[in-house]
Amino acid sequence: MSFTLVLGGARSGKSRHAEALIARHPAPWAYIATAEAWDDEMRARIAEHRARRGAEWTTIDAPLDLPAALAEAGARPVLVDCLTLWLTNLMLGEHDIAAAGAGLRAALAGRAAPTVLVANEVGLGIVPENALARRFRDLAGGLNQDLAARAASVHFIAAGLPLVLKGEP
Known part of the structure; x- marks a missing residue:
C-alpha cells in the first residue's frame, strides 16, 4: 500500500495541493468526491472544485462506499477528497465506522x-x-493517525504552503 495523505485546516489549500500531486502522473485521473450537496453553499463549493479540474478528471461520487469507488477507479491515479466529509457521512448515517475504516485500509x-x-x-x-x-x-x-502511519508520504498544508511530514515531496 503506497499512498499520500494530505492534511490541513479548512480552506488551507489541501485540495489544490493534492490535485498537483496527482497531476505528476499521466492522465486520466479519478477524483473520488465524498461531499454531498445539501444546500446552496455546498453546491457552490462542489461546482468550484469541478470547474478547477479539466477533462482529464473523472469524478466518482462516493459519500459512503470508498472501497467500491477505489475499485471503480481501477489503475488510474486517484484523489480522494475528503476523508473528513466521508467520516461525517458515516457518523450521520450511523454506519459502523470501524468496519468502514477496515474496508478503506x-x-x-x-x-x-x-x-x-x-x-x-x-x-x-x-x-x-x-x-x-x-x-x-x-x-x-484517530483516522488521520492510522492512515499517516500507513502512508508513504504525509503533507501538512497551511496557508497554501506544504510541509512534508513524512516521505518524499
Whole structure:
C-alpha cells in the first residue's frame, strides 16, 4: 500500500495541493468526491472544485462506499477528497465506522496506482463543547493517525504552503 495523505485546516489549500500531486502522473485521473450537496453553499463549493479540474478528471461520487469507488477507479491515479466529509457521512448515517475504516485500509492495500487522500486536521482547535463534536474530533484524529502511519508520504498544508511530514515531496 503506497499512498499520500494530505492534511490541513479548512480552506488551507489541501485540495489544490493534492490535485498537483496527482497531476505528476499521466492522465486520466479519478477524483473520488465524498461531499454531498445539501444546500446552496455546498453546491457552490462542489461546482468550484469541478470547474478547477479539466477533462482529464473523472469524478466518482462516493459519500459512503470508498472501497467500491477505489475499485471503480481501477489503475488510474486517484484523489480522494475528503476523508473528513466521508467520516461525517458515516457518523450521520450511523454506519459502523470501524468496519468502514477496515474496508478503506483493505481497498488501499489492494491499489497499485498512485493514490492521494485529503483530510482535515481537526485537532488544532479548542475542545468542542458537545459530545457529538468531541466524538467526531476523536474519530477524525484517530483516522488521520492510522492512515499517516500507513502512508508513504504525509503533507501538512497551511496557508497554501506544504510541509512534508513524512516521505518524499
